Amino acid sequence: MINVGIVGGTGYTGVELLRLLTLHPKVKIKAITSRSEVGINVADMFTNLRGHIDLKFTDPADAKLNKCDLVFFATPNGIAMKQAESLLKAGVRVIDLAADFRIKNVAEWEKWYGMQHACPDLVAEAVYGLPEINRELVKNARLIANPGCYPTAVQLGFLPLLEAGVIDINHLIADVKSGVSGAGRKAEVHTLHAEASDNFKAYGVPGHRHLPEIKQGLSSVAKKMVSLTFVPHLVPMIRGIHATLYAKLTQKINLQALYEKRYQNEAFVDVLPTGKHPETRSVRGSNICRIAVHQPQNGDTVVILSVTDNLIKGAAGQAIQNMNIMFGLSETLGINQIPLLP
Numbered sequence: 100m101i102n103v104g105i106v107g108g109t110g111y112t113g114v115e116l117l118r119l120l121t122l123h124p125k126v127k128i129k130a131i132t133s134r135s136e137v138g139i140n141v142a143d144m145f146t147n148l149r150g151h152i153d154l155k156f157t158d159p160a161d162a163k164l165n166k167c168d169l170v171f172f173a174t175p176n177g178i179a180m181k182q183a184e185s186l187l188k189a190g191v192r193v194i195d196l197a198a199d200f201r202i203k204n205v206a207e208w209e210k211w212y213g214m215q216h217a218c219p220d221l222v223a224e225a226v227y228g229l230p231e232i233n234r235e236l237v238k239n240a241r242l243i244a245n246p247g248c249y250p251t252a253v254q255l256g257f258l259p260l261l262e263a264g265v266i267d268i269n270h271l272i273a274d275v276k277s278g279v280s281g282a283g284r285k286a287e288v289h290t291l292h293a294e295a296s297d298n299f300k301a302y303g304v305p306g307h308r309h310l311p312e313i314k315q316g317l318s319s320v321a322k323k324m325v326s327l328t329f330v331p332h333l334v335p336m337i338r339g340i341h342a343t344l345y346a347k348l349t350q351k352i353n354l355q356a357l358y359e360k361r362y363q364n365e366a367f368v369d370v371l372p373t374g375k376h377p378e379t380r381s382v383r384g385s386n387i388c389r390i391a392v393h394q395p396q397n398g399d400t401v402v403i404l405s406v407t408d409n410l411i412k413g414a415a416g417q418a419i420q421n422m423n424i425m426f427g428l429s430e431t432l433g434i435n436q437i438p439l440l441p
């Protein structure tokens with residue numbers, strides 16, 4: 100069994116880790132932390148877990164994390180980087196759901212995240228945990244930078260086009276919508292019911308923190324710096340990401356065949372038949388990214404539609420997918436739930 104610790108168990112990605120890992124046949128959850136709920140039964144706080152988990156929340160300082168085989172950080176940015184080094188020294192593997200190890204250029208990370216990096220030496224070692232690109236590296240990784248929710252949907256959407264070299268990489272556009280749980284469980288005015296429901300708005304147009312992460316990933320695949328306009332939106336749903344991606348084709352190609360071939364062996368990427376439109380509710384509660392490819396009026400603009408559940412393929416599910424790969428397990432173990440519908 101893999102002995103697992105979770106730092107940040109009271110947030111939305113933390114409770115998703117708990118829900119999925121509790122039923123994972125190769126995992127024993129040893130510690131689950133919260134600074135605000137110390138001593139509280141996990142199942143008293145998250146009643147969906149009653150009958151499945153009998154742990155209490157522990158303060159991170161008392162959680163004996165160095166006795167675990169693997170620790171997930173489901174914490175805000177800037178927390179995992181302070182503890183990763185000592186955990187790795189103790190032989191513990193680490194998966195960070197936050198952004199501490201995602202950007203290879205440390206100065207760039209410090210600019211976007213507004214803090215000094217606590218262990219820049221580990222950034223180079225960290226593997227960016229998008230298995231559909233980095234599976235081989237994930238296998239031997241000690242430290243995983245789990246991708247952000249927007250970056251997962253956008254990168255999986257653009258990936259086949261970039262690998263095939265059939266689009267103009269200077270004018271990529273990602274117009275992406277997220278449900279409100281993407282902002283986490285902390286209280287903030289913009290996620291109040293009266294602010295976020297019955298409303299729809301863009302934000303972060305001049306620059307969102309996920310922009311450098313997406314550009315780094317796409318540029319690495321294209322082997323050349325891409326230019327991307329990324330516009331995130333907040334939409335009145337609880338979970339789900341819908342990415343509408345645009346690029347200009349530079350040559351004729353059977354796009355449907357390209358996508359079907361690229362993802363034919365990927366358990367968690369589903370390419371819909373020609374002409375279909377994926378819905379966020381068709382992936383809710385699952386680790387699936389569903390993609391459709393369009394070429395309106397047979398013109399030179401390709402439109403990719405890519406949907407995920409931000410808390411699963413965009414966070415906790417992908418983290419467990421990485422864990423499965425790191426520990427030599429079947430990649431789908433514990434995370435092949437059918438989406439919840441309606």
Ligand SMILES: NC(=O)c1ccc[n+]([C@@H]2O[C@H](COP(=O)([O-])OP(=O)(O)OC[C@H]3O[C@@H](n4cnc5c(N)ncnc54)[C@H](OP(=O)(O)O)[C@@H]3O)[C@@H](O)[C@H]2O)c1
Nearest residue numbers: 107108109110111112133134135173174197281283284414
């Ligand atoms: N929500 C998403 O869709 C999503 C998707 C992909 C990635 N992520 C990333 O995943 C991370 C967690 O996201 P979330 O939405 O679950 O956030 P969240 O709902 O705000 O939860 C944050 C958790 O971290 C704990 N925490 C806060 N400060 C801490 C500290 N200094 N030391 C230890 N624990 C601390 C909190 O518990 P206590 O305060 O009680 O300790 C809480 O359990 C974030 O970095 C986020 O950017 C989120």
